[in-house]
Amino acid sequence: MEVADDIAEIAALMGEPSRATMLVALLGKEALPATELASQAFISPQTASSHLSKLVAGRLLTVEQHGRHRYYRLASDEVGRAIESLAIIAPPPPAAHNTQEDERLKTVRYARTCYDHMAGKVAVAITRALEQREFLMRSGRSYEVTESGKEWFRNLRIDTDDLRTNRRAFALQCLDWSERQYHISGALGTALLDRLLNLKYI
Amino acid sequence: MEVADDIAEIAALMGEPSRATMLVALLGKEALPATELASQAFISPQTASSHLSKLVAGRLLTVEQHGRHRYYRLASDEVGRAIESLAIIAPPPPAAHNTQEDERLKTVRYARTCYDHMAGKVAVAITRALEQREFLMRSGRSYEVTESGKEWFRNLRIDTDDLRTNRRAFALQCLDWSERQYHISGALGTALLDRLLNLKYI
DNA sequence: TTTATGTTTCGTTGATGATCGAAGTGTCAA
């Protein structure tokens, strides 16, 4: 199995805790120097160097030399997506022990655009608020907009009837790995995000 | 890093060649017994048993006992998606040595529904055909439907103007890992697939 | 130049884990 070996190679690179930590660290930031990554993973610079060179050889990271620093970043969006897709399968809700959460993790969670649709704390919060005010209702795997919801969206100059024409991608529930909660994606989510960005709410 | 450890655990499970082979084998089929998986991975039943129990413990697979057989299957669509997302990052196009391709691989590639949108050989072939007849034109990251294309779709009772109302998810290019080619996804792709399934073309 | 800092290479150690033989349990068929 040619393909399986390729997959195994990539997965093995991500399957080592120190490397996984560095990769996740790079999910949030744009690029980080080797020393910073080493300290985040609690390993010595030598060990980090070894890991990083493997990640580069495996095409998961790219390097850029600036003076005596070497800045590492994810090689592509696909790598980021792959890491997220693994996070989604991770163990079920960790039994709510929110006490003193990791600060870096918060940064990642906060207002992450998630490439195409809304995600992260903002999106989840907005979605929950919309649900509580009964502007949005869950319906199987997607959301329905209520009458009062239509009006609310209209105030934001978002025509839900217009978007709805294509029912399929209208307002899907989308599992956000960092919050492990559902939020809206699809056409409605994108329209909402665009609008909020225009209004500079975010 | 709580999250990173979770990711590492999942990735480590996928990062062992024998396990990866079994997972990929399950991507195509619905469910397979332990012995079959063992032979596909070229390992003894004992070793396979060990791997499979780890995959079940890691929530990547589920088991179902039928008589003296145990049928394993992917635990969820998310697991399938994660495996695919890893395959996408795999080494660049393997330099076209199509001679005598693995038979099982072909089976996976053929007419794979890819959960939500069209994928696999059929979808790629259809998409390319549509492009060649100039029913479809690439435009950045999405596709545009030409005038002659509109008519062709209308014959299939697919109203492109209707779908187009929501421009965003209308007809995205979607990279299929098994073919490493772009094909259509989004509203148009789904509508086309539904129609073809109804007409029993597939 | 000297000194400090960022990073790599080398060599060794130690732990983890894949593998299979041997032996066991459970299920089906004769």
Next chain:
DNA sequence: TTGACACTTCGATCATCAACGAAACATAAA
């Protein structure tokens, strides 16, 4: 009951690889 088959558990072997100390290299500031 007696086999045959599907699968698991146990135990031992063996290879892989993460980790760091030591040393080297490279760049930048003193």
